Amino acid sequence: MPKRTQTNRPQPNAQRRRRVYAACSECRRRRRKCDGSQPCAQCQAYGYACLYDAENFSSPAQSSSDAAATAAAAAAHPRQPLPLQTRQRGDRGGGGGQDATPTAPQQPPPPSALLISRERGRFISAHSAVALPLLVGQELAITQPPLRLHSYAWNLGIRPERRGTPSPSSLADYFSLAECQTLCAVYFSAVHPLFAFLHPETFTRRLARGWSGDGGGGGGGGGGAAGGAAGGATVGGAAVTTTLDTGQPNFAAVVALVAVLGSVFSPTPHPREQDIKRHALAILDRGLSTPVAPVDMDTVAGWILRALYMRLTTRPAISAMATHAAMHMAEMIGLHREMHDPGSSSATAAAASTSTSTSKVSSTSSFSDEELETRRRCFCVARFLNLLLTTEYGLSAVSPRHATCLAPARVPGAHIDALYTMSSVLHDAEAAAAAAAAYTRASSLDSDEFADLFLRLRDMPRDDDLVALFAGDVCLCLLRRFSAASLSSGKPSPRIVGASVAVLRRALDAVAALLAAGRTWWNMLSVPFQSVCVCVLVDGVALLELLPAAMELLRGMADRFESHMAREALATAQQVIAASRGRTDAKLAIKDAALSHALPVVDIDWASFDTGFDLGHVWPPVMDFFG
Incomplete structure (x- = not known):
């Protein structure tokens, strides 16, 4: 047989299949094949922090300028990113070692290239099918006409698109501006202290301008939550004579839901509350099936408010789905990503990790400091509600990939920092449960790390009644995991019980205070009821002492x-406590029966017995009892 001749044909995957002698730390830990780039393909796909040992390897793809830019970004933004659940999908198969325990990355994953079009409500990654024509056009320098960020060839186009038609009614048909402002004031006094994602001053200014037909301010980048839209917006180049419903429908939904929540917390509800609610929900529903308006901050704010109202008034699945929608809308406009103004010192880090094509549209991504902070607040509130409501109902929370959003700053008169802490506790509890399930351990509820979650709730400032109430709700979310645990004991440790009693007792006091103040939060009923169930289940004296206050x-x-x-x-x-008391009575009856035929008591002279027992002087000296 003739010998085969070797041809030097080019290998298209030779660069990708080259041997790498120094893998990153994540690929070594997870025992995956690393391509040696920075970041490597595995870390970029799963959102891990791609790090190399400095003494063994220095990635050629990471220049010194990138490192300096990253250091500058870290110095400019010392706050930590929001905690997001990192599901390690690559570890589902075999190959798990003793050091393969999934841990949250110490640093946020490097962001991928991002294309921003605030006018169209698009914050998409560069690998999107919508972004490809734009990147190709920029690479080939096509200018006549220029290729834009557009969904070219998205479908066959053989059916007409359903267009969003404005509602025949408007907010002015249901109440006056003065009534709306009164209800909004109630909202900002009852809801804003914890869920501080709206700017009261900016909201009031936009409401007054929009109601008078002055456009209501821009909503594309700032929206009702952000505060940067000064100056009236035009619609189609026409004069700003539109109403809120036609010019800014998303902001109209925000105004309506703020007023509806204000009516919920008012001593006397507004007579048209249901009509205003239906008007707002119709706007949000149209946005799911028609291009009624671009997705913006008003859209996210509207779905957050919708989730709050649904949790106050209807079934758990509906409110949980609303939080899912809020999180997905937040991801669509990039709230989970930290956006830096191109003129700031921290913009270099963002530009270092993006393609050159991204910088050509960076003029549309300029954010003011107020808008940047509002983006963090919106994402923090949406994330907390999604974690809390899905945990209550037993669902999985939404976890956007490549999330680098920083923690929000403190808000005067509000407690957004407490909300962030409770969100971190819920996230860490879910991550611990997922890690235990992934590695077929019985449970991680008896670990010190899980007990520390209760201590974080206990040590969190809970002077405000609303914060104390929601801290009790989060504490019950953690305690309910013991009822589903398959441990032989299934009981919390004394550390957990002590911290839980402190948190729940303060929460019950907060319920009484909020009830006296006329507030009607949903967990004012659920926290006492769930406390009764948990106390009876654990059946410990410390927790049982909470029963009288909860029942009252x-x-x-x-x-x-x-x-x-x-x-x-x-x-x-009452039924649960009666059943528990019946079981206790049955146990007492058995013990009483055991003591009913006790042996007669014999009067023994123990003093004389002790003196007679002292026989140490008669024992043989050769016996060694301690040898």
Whole structure:
């Protein structure tokens, strides 16, 4: 047989298949093949922090200028990114070692290239099919006409697109501007102290301008939550004579839902509350199926407000889906990504990790400091609600990839920092449970790390009644994991019990204070009821001492509100306690029966017995009892 001749044909994947002698730390830990780039393909795909040992390897793809830019960004933004659940999908198969325990990356993953079009509500990665024509056009210098960020060839186009038509009614049909402002003031006094994602001054200014037909300010980048839109916006180049519903429909939904929540917390609800609510929900629903308006900050704010209202009034699945929608809308406009103004010193780090094509559209990504901070607040609130409501219902939370959003700064008169802490606790609890399930361990509930979550809640400032109430709700989310645990004991440790009692006792006091103030939060009923269930399940003296206060609150709310939910909660709690007492009585009866035929008591002279027992002088000296 003739010998085969070797041809030097080019190998298209030779660069990709080259041997790498120094893998990154994540690929070594997870035992994956590393390509040696910075970041490598594995870390970029799964959102890990791609790091190399400095003494062994120096990636040629990471220049000294990139390192300096990253250091400058870290110095300019010392706050940590928001905690996001990192699901290690690559570890589902075999190959897990003793050091393969999934841990959250110490640094945020390097951001991928991002294309920003604030006017169209698009914050998309460069690998998107929508971005490819733009990148090709820029590479080939096509200018007549220029290729834009557009969904070319997205479908066949054989059916007409459903267009979003404005509602025949407007907000002015339901209430006056003065009534709207009164309800909004109630909202900012009742809801804003914890869920501080709206700017009260900017919101009030936009409301007054939009109601008078002055456009309501721009909503594309700042929206109702951001505060940067001064100056009236035009619609189609026409004069700003439109109303809120036609000119800024997303902001109209925000205004309507703020007013509706203000009506919920008012002593006397507005007579058109249901009509205003339906008007707002119709706008948000049209945005899911028609291009009624670009996705912007107003869209995210509207879905956050919708989730709050649904959690206050309807079934758990509906409110959980609203938080999912809020998170997906937030991801669409890049709220999970930290955006730096191109003129700031920290913009270099963002530009270092993006392609050259991204810098050509960077003029549309200029954010003011107020807008940057509002983006962080919106994402923090949306993330907390998604974590809390999905944990309550037993669903998975939304976890956007490549999230680098920083923690929001403190807000005067609000407690956004406490919200961030509770969000971190919920995230860490979910991550611990996922790690235990992935590695088939019985549970991680008996670990010191899980106990530290309760201590973080206990040590968090809880002087505000609303913060204390939601801290109790988060504490119950953690305690409920013991009811589902398959441990032989299934009981929390004394550290957990002590911290839980402190958090829940303060939460029950907060319920009484909020009830006296006329606030009607959903967990004012659920926290006492869930406390009864947990206390009876654990059956410890420290937790059982909370039962009288919890039952007193349930009886008070059943008498005050006279609703089916309040009466049902009281009756169920009474049934649970009665069943627990019946089991305790049965145990006591068995013990009483064991003591009913006790042996007769014999009067023994123990003093004389002790003196007679002292026989040390008669034992043989050769016996060694301690040898």
